[in-house]
Amino acid sequence: MPDPKIFQIIAQRCEASTQHGGWMxxxxxxxxxxxxxxxxxxxxxxxxxxxxxxxxxxxPDFTTATVTDAVQILLTQDAPPA
Incomplete structure (x- = not known):
């Protein structure tokens, strides 16, 4: 299993944060x-x-067979607090 810090590093490189959650x-x-x-x-x-x-x-929170379905799931989720 990867170290959770790797996801924090990736988020920082994308000028984002995992502080309020996020999606993968x-x-x-x-x-x-x-x-x-x-x-x-x-x-x-x-x-x-x-x-x-x-x-x-x-x-997993959700399971899907297509990227299109994954995008639809993401679009229906509440945005994390700013």
């Missing part, structure tokens, strides 16, 4: 989903062709 769309349950939960982020697991995996860890 990823295709790897261990690296993306578990890592982001450790950093306090919400997650969307993108798995267009994968069958569900055996996995022990936090469940």
């Amino acid at each position: 769309v990823g295709d790897d349950l261990t690296l993306d989903i578990t890592g982001c939960h450790g950093a306090g982020l919400h997650t969307i697991w993108l798995h267009p062709t994968q069958a569900p995996q055996e996995f022990v860890g936090p469940s």
Whole structure:
């Protein structure tokens, strides 16, 4: 599992912050989903062709097969406080 600090570094490089949460769309349950939960982020697991995996860890907040569906999920979520 990646160190949660990596997500903070990435956010800083994008001139953003993980302080009030945020979102990650990823295709790897261990690296993306578990890592982001450790950093306090919400997650969307993108798995267009994968069958569900055996996995022990936090469940993604949402699961979808397409990037378009992931964007629609993000657009319906409340924005974090400024």
